[in-house]
Amino acid sequence: MKSQRENSIWSRALLVAGAVAALATFGATPSGAADKIVKVGITLPLTGADAEDATLIKNGALLAIEEANAKGGVAGYKIEPVIYDSGTATAGQYDPAQAATNTKKLAADPLVVANVGPQMSGEGKAMAPILSEADLATITPSSTNPDITNPAMAGQFRPKGKAIYFRTVTTDAFQGPNMANYVAQVLKVKTVYVLDDSGAYGVGIADAFQKQAEKIGIKVLGRDQLNPKEADYTTILTKIKSLKPDLLYYGGVAQAGVKLAKQAYDIVPKMLKAGGDGVQGASFLKGVGFPSADGWYATNASPHMLEDPAVKDWIERYKARFKVSPNDYSITSYDGALVVMDAIKRVAESGKEVNRSNVRDAMQATKLKTLQGELTFDQHGDLLSKVVSVFQYRHDAKFPDDDIIHQQKYEGVAPAGS
Amino acid sequence: MTIWDLLLQQIINGISLGAMYALLALGFTMVYGIIELINFAHFNVFMVGSFVALWVLQAMGIVGQSHPLFGLELIGVLLIALIATMVITGLIGVAIERICLRPMRNVPGTAAMITTIGVSYILFNLILLGAGADSKNYANPLPNVRWEIGEAVLRLREVLVWAVAFGLMFGLNFFVRRTKMGKAMQATAQDPEAAAMMGVDVDRVVVIAFFLGSALAGAAGLIFGLYYNYTSFIIGYTAGLRAFTAAVLGGIGNIPGAVLGGLLIGLIESLGGQFLAVRWTDVIIFSILVLVLVFRPAGILGRVAANRS
Numbered sequence: 017m018k019s020q021r022e023n024s025i026w027s028r029a030l031l032v033a034g035a036v037a038a039l040a041t042f043g044a045t046p047s048g049a050a051d052k053i054v055k056v057g058i059t060l061p062l063t064g065a066d067a068e069d070a071t072l073i074k075n076g077a078l079l080a081i082e083e084a085n086a087k088g089g090v091a092g093y094k095i096e097p098v099i100y101d102s103g104t105a106t107a108g109q110y111d112p113a114q115a116a117t118n119t120k121k122l123a124a125d126p127l128v129v130a131n132v133g134p135q136m137s138g139e140g141k142a143m144a145p146i147l148s149e150a151d152l153a154t155i156t157p158s159s160t161n162p163d164i165t166n167p168a169m170a171g172q173f174r175p176k177g178k179a180i181y182f183r184t185v186t187t188d189a190f191q192g193p194n195m196a197n198y199v200a201q202v203l204k205v206k207t208v209y210v211l212d213d214s215g216a217y218g219v220g221i222a223d224a225f226q227k228q229a230e231k232i233g234i235k236v237l238g239r240d241q242l243n244p245k246e247a248d249y250t251t252i253l254t255k256i257k258s259l260k261p262d263l264l265y266y267g268g269v270a271q272a273g274v275k276l277a278k279q280a281y282d283i284v285p286k287m288l289k290a291g292g293d294g295v296q297g298a299s300f301l302k303g304v305g306f307p308s309a310d311g312w313y314a315t316n317a318s319p320h321m322l323e324d325p326a327v328k329d330w331i332e333r334y335k336a337r338f339k340v341s342p343n344d345y346s347i348t349s350y351d352g353a354l355v356v357m358d359a360i361k362r363v364a365e366s367g368k369e370v371n372r373s374n375v376r377d378a379m380q381a382t383k384l385k386t387l388q389g390e391l392t393f394d395q396h397g398d399l400l401s402k403v404v405s406v407f408q409y410r411h412d413a414k415f416p417d418d419d420i421i422h423q424q425k426y427e428g429v430a431p432a433g434s
Numbered sequence: 435m436t437i438w439d440l441l442l443q444q445i446i447n448g449i450s451l452g453a454m455y456a457l458l459a460l461g462f463t464m465v466y467g468i469i470e471l472i473n474f475a476h477f478n479v480f481m482v483g484s485f486v487a488l489w490v491l492q493a494m495g496i497v498g499q500s501h502p503l504f505g506l507e508l509i510g511v512l513l514i515a516l517i518a519t520m521v522i523t524g525l526i527g528v529a530i531e532r533i534c535l536r537p538m539r540n541v542p543g544t545a546a547m548i549t550t551i552g553v554s555y556i557l558f559n560l561i562l563l564g565a566g567a568d569s570k571n572y573a574n575p576l577p578n579v580r581w582e583i584g585e586a587v588l589r590l591r592e593v594l595v596w597a598v599a600f601g602l603m604f605g606l607n608f609f610v611r612r613t614k615m616g617k618a619m620q621a622t623a624q625d626p627e628a629a630a631m632m633g634v635d636v637d638r639v640v641v642i643a644f645f646l647g648s649a650l651a652g653a654a655g656l657i658f659g660l661y662y663n664y665t666s667f668i669i670g671y672t673a674g675l676r677a678f679t680a681a682v683l684g685g686i687g688n689i690p691g692a693v694l695g696g697l698l699i700g701l702i703e704s705l706g707g708q709f710l711a712v713r714w715t716d717v718i719i720f721s722i723l724v725l726v727l728v729f730r731p732a733g734i735l736g737r738v739a740a741n742r743s
Contacts, residue, residue, distance in 0.1 A: 063562075063567050064567045065567065065568065065569060065666070067566075067567045067568060068568055103567070105558065105559060105562050105567075105667070105668075108567075108666070108667070108668035214713070240711050240712050240713055241711070241712065241713035242712065242713075243672070243712070243713070243715065243716070245668060245671060245672045246672050246715070247658070247662055247664070247669055247672065247673065248447075248451050248662070248703070249712075250447040250450075250451075250704070251444060251447055251448075251703065251704040251707035251708060251712060252707055252712045254440065254443050254444055254447060254704075254708070255440075255707065255708050257435065258435040258439075258440045270569070271569070274569045274664065275569075275662065275664055278662065278663050278664055279662065282589070283587075299568065299569075302568060302569075302571075303568060303569035303570075303571065303664075304571075305498070305499045305571045306499065307499065307500065308499065308663075
């Protein structure tokens, strides 16, 4: 009897000891070096008129993160992407209010150390002040409105002072004016009618284009604003037809751009038409289709990299992973994620705590070789290199109609300067 | 382009736009005339109609921006698409009435109207989830036929919009004025209780009103798609709001008033855009609405309390 009781006591003691040991092991696991996590936000309008391109951009950032994780993470940290959709059904495209809500969610999670996005400047304007308060840096692969990084407007967009809005593209302060130079010098345009889509980006780039156009002697015959939710642009196009400008310049994104291009093909088929990066990409091309898209000029606020032999291998990896072709802003997005992870790596290796404030400081000091070349930022977050590429949609029947790589031709870099 | 050519072109644009608003406005006005309900689901029945028509066209093998057909084949394809779309959207309208609105018929207050807003959002999100958020390239069977009058251009698609819209409007007018069912509708509009006592099946009248209104919205969806070569899940809101404004402007509950209101709004939109700026379009339209309602609260052709004595 006694021995039995002793036995049972011993066995209980063993059980307890085992349980304690097990608990201790459980407790120890999360602090093991291999499983440290930091989160990186990805905020893009994945619903609505710009969803097509936003998805290509999201893929770029995801690819960079997945590749880094597959190599064992960044300085011992596994990078966890946190994806938020800033497009809403009500807006039918990007929604600044949703972008702000998403940013607050990111700011509330202490593990989030940086963000990649947004796609649109309208989102960026809503996000920047919140990011500044949280000392959380973002890097945008495509939003080009200059106000957000303009030091004169720092009170509005970065009230806490430090740059938190970095870009892997240049801004409309170059995209609009350089395109004005291009149409004057290369296309010999003398008169223009300017339209915008009433969004932050559209108004900004149209203003910048118009100002430079006037400066270099292009006559601006008129300026009007489209309601992106309206379907009918025949009225304004009829008016433009009667004024006979050499060029119709449209500052804006796909939602209004698609309808404008289709109706313009009917009403002013022979007029030259051009836009910014809002009409450069898969959303515009797929929505407009051929023959209506044929002949439109578009720009990108980045160098053209898809035909660069150095990027060929990357394109194959992208296609293998996502089963679609990337666009140039997939590359700037990939580069953006590289910048973020490089900053995390430098913070971790310097022995400092990997938090958003240190990551921001490290991003500011970036000097990194990426797909588009070496990236460095000025103290406001803008790229030091400022390249604007010009494209023209030209139908190539050998390829599918929505193949963005083959249905447009790279025309060169838009000339800078006055 | 002389000013007269320009004016003519903008009038052509305005009438095409107005004809679509008028077709949509008829749906608002019929339902309101009979059960005094503003049916906000109508916005998106129109949108669903443009998708249904697109799918019907695609099912007939018409894909892409330029797939021109001619003669009888063109007329046949358009008629099939029109009839199929109208029947399907008409049935959607009937389902909305039967499932969501009839149980609320005698609930006082705004419950039924709020329900229609809910139904509108359900349709909107169903299409968003089912068809995706991108702008759709509409199937286009119309050959590029155009007539030039001076420098103004009249295209086949405008003629088509006018023919379908005005054909249906005259058909509806005939139905309401000349047929027995139409007279039952008029009687129900004037006094549902008295009509019921005279042997009119009020439920049936309401169902027919929903069917016709929604079928017209479907037709508007088809001609919208063919005219703009585009559709998207968000087209219901702006067009629906303008059409509702047209119904109120013309006198809600009044069928000729809805047509007049639609055409007026289309013309205001195109001429306002020409002579002021398109960014002022909404300001102009809604200012005129406010002015009309201040001086004629029942709308241009409406009479105050015409429906209830």
